[in-house]
Amino acid sequence: MKKLILLLFLITAKMASGQSGIRKTLCEGRVNPVGIDARRPGFTWLIKSGRNNTLQTAYQIQVTDKRQTAWNSGIVSSDSSVNVSYKGRPLRSGHRYFWRVRVWDNHRQQSAWSAPSYFQIGLLDISDWQARWIRASCPDNDTLRPSPVFHKTFAVTKKVRSAFAYVTAHGLYEAKLNGVKIGDAYLTPGWTSYRHRLQYQVYDLTSQFKESPNRLDITLGSGWYRGQIQALNNYGSHLALLFQLNITYTDGGKAFIGSDDSWQSATSATRYAEVYNGETYDARMAQPTKWYGVTIQPYGYDNLIASEAGSVTAHKQLKPVRIFRTPKGECVIDFGQNMVGWVAARLKGRAGDSVKLSHAEVLDKDGNFYTANLRAAKAQDIYIMDGKGPQVFRPHFSWQGFRYVKIEGLRTKPDLSDFTGIVLYSKLRQTGSFHCSNQLVNQLQHNILWSQKGNFVDIPTDCPQRDERLGWTADAQVFSRTAAFNMDVRNFFSKWMKDAAADQGQDGGLPLVIPTLRTLGTGGVAGWSDFMTIIPWNMYLAYGNKTRLTTEYPGMKKWVDYVRSQSVHDLWINDGYADWLSYNPGKGPYGTTDPNFVAQCYYAHSTQILINAAKVLGKMEDEAYYAAQLSNIKAAFYETYVNPDGSLTADTQTGYILALQFDLLPEPKRAQLVDSLVKKIHAFHDHLTTGFLGTPYICDVLTRFGKSRLAYRLLLQKTYPSWLYPVTRGATTIWERWDGIKPDGSFEDPAMNSFNHYAYGAIGDWLYRSAAGIDTYDDNPGYKHIRIKPFIGGGMTHLEASLQTSYGLVSSAWKLNNGRLQLKVIIPPNTTADIYVPTSAKTFLKKNVGSGHYTYDVDYKHDE
Ligand code: RAM
Numbered sequence: 001m002k003k004l005i006l007l008l009f010l011i012t013a014k015m016a017s018g019q020s021g022i023r024k025t026l027c028e029g030r031v032n033p034v035g036i037d038a039r040r041p042g043f044t045w046l047i048k049s050g051r052n053n054t055l056q057t058a059y060q061i062q063v064t065d066k067r068q069t070a071w072n073s074g075i076v077s078s079d080s081s082v083n084v085s086y087k088g089r090p091l092r093s094g095h096r097y098f099w100r101v102r103v104w105d106n107h108r109q110q111s112a113w114s115a116p117s118y119f120q121i122g123l124l125d126i127s128d129w130q131a132r133w134i135r136a137s138c139p140d141n142d143t144l145r146p147s148p149v150f151h152k153t154f155a156v157t158k159k160v161r162s163a164f165a166y167v168t169a170h171g172l173y174e175a176k177l178n179g180v181k182i183g184d185a186y187l188t189p190g191w192t193s194y195r196h197r198l199q200y201q202v203y204d205l206t207s208q209f210k211e212s213p214n215r216l217d218i219t220l221g222s223g224w225y226r227g228q229i230q231a232l233n234n235y236g237s238h239l240a241l242l243f244q245l246n247i248t249y250t251d252g253g254k255a256f257i258g259s260d261d262s263w264q265s266a267t268s269a270t271r272y273a274e275v276y277n278g279e280t281y282d283a284r285m286a287q288p289t290k291w292y293g294v295t296i297q298p299y300g301y302d303n304l305i306a307s308e309a310g311s312v313t314a315h316k317q318l319k320p321v322r323i324f325r326t327p328k329g330e331c332v333i334d335f336g337q338n339m340v341g342w343v344a345a346r347l348k349g350r351a352g353d354s355v356k357l358s359h360a361e362v363l364d365k366d367g368n369f370y371t372a373n374l375r376a377a378k379a380q381d382i383y384i385m386d387g388k389g390p391q392v393f394r395p396h397f398s399w400q401g402f403r404y405v406k407i408e409g410l411r412t413k414p415d416l417s418d419f420t421g422i423v424l425y426s427k428l429r430q431t432g433s434f435h436c437s438n439q440l441v442n443q444l445q446h447n448i449l450w451s452q453k454g455n456f457v458d459i460p461t462d463c464p465q466r467d468e469r470l471g472w473t474a475d476a477q478v479f480s481r482t483a484a485f486n487m488d489v490r491n492f493f494s495k496w497m498k499d500a501a502a503d504q505g506q507d508g509g510l511p512l513v514i515p516t517l518r519t520l521g522t523g524g525v526a527g528w529s530d531f532m533t534i535i536p537w538n539m540y541l542a543y544g545n546k547t548r549l550t551t552e553y554p555g556m557k558k559w560v561d562y563v564r565s566q567s568v569h570d571l572w573i574n575d576g577y578a579d580w581l582s583y584n585p586g587k588g589p590y591g592t593t594d595p596n597f598v599a600q601c602y603y604a605h606s607t608q609i610l611i612n613a614a615k616v617l618g619k620m621e622d623e624a625y626y627a628a629q630l631s632n633i634k635a636a637f638y639e640t641y642v643n644p645d646g647s648l649t650a651d652t653q654t655g656y657i658l659a660l661q662f663d664l665l666p667e668p669k670r671a672q673l674v675d676s677l678v679k680k681i682h683a684f685h686d687h688l689t690t691g692f693l694g695t696p697y698i699c700d701v702l703t704r705f706g707k708s709r710l711a712y713r714l715l716l717q718k719t720y721p722s723w724l725y726p727v728t729r730g731a732t733t734i735w736e737r738w739d740g741i742k743p744d745g746s747f748e749d750p751a752m753n754s755f756n757h758y759a760y761g762a763i764g765d766w767l768y769r770s771a772a773g774i775d776t777y778d779d780n781p782g783y784k785h786i787r788i789k790p791f792i793g794g795g796m797t798h799l800e801a802s803l804q805t806s807y808g809l810v811s812s813a814w815k816l817n818n819g820r821l822q823l824k825v826i827i828p829p830n831t832t833a834d835i836y837v838p839t840s841a842k843t844f845l846k847k848n849v850g851s852g853h854y855t856y857d858v859d860y861k862h863d864e
Pocket of ligand 1 (some may be wrong): 462463468472473474475577580
C-alpha cells in the first residue's frame with residue numbers, strides 16, 4: 001500500500017512537472033506595485049514548463065477591483081507574455097486591482113490561473129490631492145540650514161480597512177508614525193527634474209495605527225533640492241512638505257489627514273545636512289522644546305508623479321574588517337569594500353561631546369587617510385552626545401562613498417562591533433551572475449557590480465563621493481548595457497529618460513547632466529548627449545518594451561534633429577570631451593582622438609539608432625528620411641576623415657574602434673581598419689590607450705572582426721593601462737582613471753580621481769555578451785529570441801553567466817578540458833534561441849532550439 005501511494009505521488013509529480021504554469025508576474029516591471037500612474041499598465045508573466053520547446057499560443061488576463069471586472073481580455077491567440085497592455089475600463093485613482101493570467105502552449109497544455117497579483121493606482125488627478133503644501137515657520141534658513149521637523153497628532157477611531165499615505169517634499173523627507181520610520185526607503189522622494197516631475201511615494205499604513213492619538217513626525221533635509229549640488233538652491237531655497245493619508249474604515253467611512261495649517265514645526269536635531277559635506281546631529285535636541293506653526297504654500301500638484309523605479313533602500317550591512325592607527329596617529333576603520341551609504345555607529349559620551357566620522361576611499365602610499373580626491377566635499381558626519389548612554393547614530397540626508405572611516409572625539413577606544421556600513425542604492429533586483437576560472441576577472445566583475453550599486457542611487461551618477469555625484473550622460477550611456485545584465489534597470493532608466501525629456505531644450509539640445517542644474521544650459525556634446533538615443537535603444541534590446549520606445553522616440557528624434565541643425569554640409573563639428581581620460585600622460589583629461597572625428601561617428605550612430613527605432617515603430621517616412629541623411633553623414637565622414645590610402649585621420653585606437661563599431665565605412669574597407677587597430681594595439685605592447693568612448697567597444701570590435709584572442713589579451717593585462725591593473729592594486733570598485741593609483745603608489749591628479757566610477761566597467765557587457773555569449777536580437781529583442789555565442793579564450797578553463805530575463809533564466813556555461821569543450825545552456829519557456837557551439841575561436845556549430853536545458857560536448861581547436 002505504502003509503495004502504491006509513493007508510486008501515485010511520483011506519477012502526479014511527474015505530470016505536474018510536465019505542465020505549464022505561471023511562475024511569476026510583473027505589472028509595469030514590478031511585483032505587486034503600489035502607486036503607479038500608468039493608465040494602461042503593462043503585464044508580464046513568466047511561464048514554467050516541464051517540457052522543452054514550449055511556446056505560448058494564447059493567453060487570458062482578468063483584472064478586477066474585487067467588486068467588478070475591470071478587464072477580461074478573453075482568450076487571445078498570441079505568444080506575447082511581456083508588457084501586454086491593459087485594455088479595460090479606465091482605472092481609478094487610489095484603487096487596488098487584482099489580476100491573474102493563464103496561458104495555453106504549443107503542447108496543448110492549459111495552465112492554471114496564476115496566483116492573484118495586484119497593482120494599485122496612485123493619485124492620477126490633481127483633484128485627488130486634498131493636502132496642502134506646507135513650510136515650517138521655525139527658523140530653517142540660517143547659514144547651517146537645519147532640518148525642520150513637522151508634527152501632527154490624530155485619532156483613528158474605528159477599525160481600518162485600508163490606509164495609504166502619499167508623501168513628497170521639496171527637499172528630502174523621512175517620516176515617522178508613532179516613532180517608527182514609515183517605509184524602508186531613504187533619500188525620498190528621490191531626484192528628478194523637480195520642476196516638471198516630482199515623485200511621491202505611497203505607503204501602506206493599514207495596520208500601523210494605535211488607538212490613542214497617533215503621532216506623525218516628518219523631517220526634511222535640503223538634499224538635491226536646495227542643497228549644494230555644485231551651486232546652492234538648484235530648485236528653490238525653501239523646504240516644503242506634502243503629506244496625505246487616505247483612510248477607509250471597515251464600515252465604509254472615510255477619513256483624511258493631510259498637511260495643512262494645523263501642523264506644527266520645530267528645528268530638529270539634524271543641525272546641518274548637505275549631500276557632499278555630511279550631517280551634524282545633536283542628540284540633545286531630539287525632543288524639540290519650542291514649536292512653531294507652518295504656512296501654506298501655493299506650489300500646486302501638476303508636477304506630481306508616482307515613483308516609478310524602486311526607491312533607495314539599505315541592501316546590505318558590512319561589518320568592518322579592521323581598526324588601526326595610521327602613521328599619522330589617526331584612528332581609522334576599514335570596511336574592506338569601497339561602498340556607498342553611511343555608517344551606523346553606536347556611540348556614547350558626555351552631554352556635548354562631539355564625535356566626528358570622516359570618510360575616504362583610499363589610504364595614501366604611507367597608509368594615511370586620504371581625502372584630497374573628494375575635492376570640496378567634506379564627507380563628515382558629526383554626532384553630539386546627550387550623555388544618556390549609548391545610542392546608534394546615522395545620517396538622514398547625506399551619504400558618502402568610502403571604504404575607510406576616521407573617528408575622532410571618542411573618550412574610549414572604539415570597538416569594531418559598534419560600527420556597521422549600511423549599503424544604500426536603488427531597490428533593483430540583481431538579474432545577472434558571472435563567474436570564471438580567472439579570479440582577477442571575477443574581482444573585476446565584483447568591482448563593476450559594486451560601482452553600479454554605489455552609483456545607482458536614484459539616478460545614474462558618475463561618482464558617489466566627491467563634490468559632483470551627477471547624472472553625467474556619457475557615463476550612463478556607456479554603462480547602460482552592462483547595467484542591464486547586472487540588475488533589472490528597466491524602470492530606473494525609464495524614470496531617468498523622462499527627466500531627460502523634461503530637461504531637453506525646445507531645439508532638442510540637452511544638458512550635460514540629468515537632472516539638470518540651475519546653472520546649466522542645453523547644447524550637445526558628442527558621446528555624452530547621444531545617451532538620448534543610445535539608452536532607449538539599449539533598454540529596448542534588454543527588455544523589448546515598445547511602449548517605452550514610443551514614449552522616448554520624440555526625444556531621440558529631437559536630439560538627432562538638433563545635431564543636424566548644428567551640422568554644416570553634414571559634418572558635425574563638436575569640440576566636446578571626446579575620448580575623455582584616455583591614455584595621454586601628463587596632458588590633461590581630454591584624450592588624443594580628434595573631437596570632430598568622434599562627433600561625426602556619434603552623429604552617424606545616433607541617426608542609425610533613430611532609423612532602427614523608426615522601423616520598430618512603423619514610422620516608415622522617418623525611416624526613409626533618416627536613412628538618406630545617414631548616407632550623407634557617412635559620405636561626409638569619408639571625404640573628411642579618411643585619407644586617400646584608406647587610413648583614418650584619427651590614427652588612434654579609438655578612431656578605428658568608433659569607425660568600425662558604428663559601420664562608418666562600407667564592408668570592403670573595414671579589413672584595413674581592423675589591421676590598423678591591431679597594429680596600434682601591438683605598438684602599445686598589447687595594451688589599450690582608450691578613454692570613456694573607445695573603451696566600451698574595443699573588445700566588441702576585436703571580437704566581431706575575428707580577433708577575440710586579442711580581446712582576451714587586453715582583458716587580462718595586469719599592467720597599466722588595463723582593467724586588471726586596479727584589481728592588482730586591491731581595487732574593490734572601478735576607478736575613474738586607468739592609473740588612479742600609480743605603480744609607485746602616488747595618486748593621479750586629485751581634481752579628477754574617483755575610485756568609484758563605473759564608466760570603464762562597461763567591459764561587463766563584453767563579459768556577458770561575448771565571453772559567455774548571452775545576447776538577443778534587434779528584431780526580436782528582450783531575449784524573446786536569444787543568441788548564445790561564447791568566445792573561448794584567455795586561458796580560462798571555465799566561464800559561466802546567467803541572466804534573469806523577462807521570460808526566465810538564460811544561462812551559458814563553458815568548460816575546456818584537454819581540447820574538449822562542454823557547453824551548457826538554459827533557454828527559458830516562450831523563447832527560441834540560436835546556439836553557436838564553438839569548435840574554435842572562429843568556427844561554430846549552429847543549433848536552432850526552443851526552450852530547454854542543453855549540453856554540448858565538442859572538440860575545440862585554438863586556431864586564432
Ligand atoms: C567629470 C565626470 C564625468 C565625466 C565628465 C566629462 O567631471 O566625473 O565622469 O563624464 O567630467
